[in-house]
Amino acid sequence: MPKERTLVLIKPDGVMKKIIGEIFSRFERKGLRIAAIKMLNVSIETAERHYSVHKGKPFYGGLIDYITSGPVVAMVLEGSDAVAVVRKMVGTTDGAKAEPGTIRGDFAMSINFNTVHASDSVESANYEMPIFFTEKEILDYEMPDKDFI
Numbered sequence: 001m002p003k004e005r006t007l008v009l010i011k012p013d014g015v016m017k018k019i020i021g022e023i024f025s026r027f028e029r030k031g032l033r034i035a036a037i038k039m040l041n042v043s044i045e046t047a048e049r050h051y052s053v054h055k056g057k058p059f060y061g062g063l064i065d066y067i068t069s070g071p072v073v074a075m076v077l078e079g080s081d082a083v084a085v086v087r088k089m090v091g092t093t094d095g096a097k098a099e100p101g102t103i104r105g106d107f108a109m110s111i112n113f114n115t116v117h118a119s120d121s122v123e124s125a126n127y128e129m130p131i132f133f134t135e136k137e138i139l140d141y142e143m144p145d146k147d148f149i
């Protein structure tokens with residue numbers, strides 16, 4: 001499997017639910033390498049860039065309002081097939097329908113306040129990562145257990 005990088009955002013409801021550590025822990029224990037972390041207030045410009053694919057959809061305005069409403073934790077995760085692995089761990093978009101055991105299935109009850117965002121393809125990841133991180137902020141280092149992952 002090719003090594004991939006993907007962008008994950010812990011949305012404002014995830015921060016307010018005090019599960020930042022829980023979410024990082026799940027990804028770490030799975031064997032994904034954390035290549036970058038940042039906490040920030042997302043500007044309207046950044047939100048519009050990040051969610052440009054949803055422009056014109058009925059939920060777009062609310063989505064921009066929500067993601068800019070409070071602190072967000074952004075991260076880049078790396079690993080084999082990372083985009084699909086992370087999407088599986090995150091669960092389906094609507095928290096009420098997401099499988100128990102997934103992040104949304106365990107911590108979210110709605111489609112709007114669904115706790116996390118994760119890139120849905122390698123192309124999306126390559127579009128989204130530079131919105132939140134410079135190349136220098138995405139660190140290249142080896143984990144001691146890399147031979148077992």
Ligand code: CMP
Binds near residue numbers: 054112113114116118
């Ligand atoms: P996210 O993965 O951040 O990508 C776009 C977000 O739009 C999505 O999670 C949801 O929180 C939100 N959203 C609201 N309504 C819908 C919808 N009908 N379909 C997809 N996404 C929606």
